[in-house]
Amino acid sequence: MARHCPVSGKGPLSGNKRSHSLRATRRRWGVNLQNYKVEVDGRVQTVRMSARAYRSLNKSAKV
Secondary structure (H helix, E strand, C coil): CCCCCCCCCCCEEEEEEEECEEEEEEEHHHHHHEEEEEEEEEEEEEEEEHHHHHHHHHHHCCC
């Protein structure tokens, strides 16, 4: 299963790991995916989304 957020569309980022001697090796930063219970079409469903997307959904719901 690909580590992508279905709500925000965020995926993993890549870059370099730097050692003390500044040698570069490739690495990945994953998305902070969590399981949340969200109401979708009037029904509660468990959705695996990023923590940032969940915070954004809650912030827009409070307004």
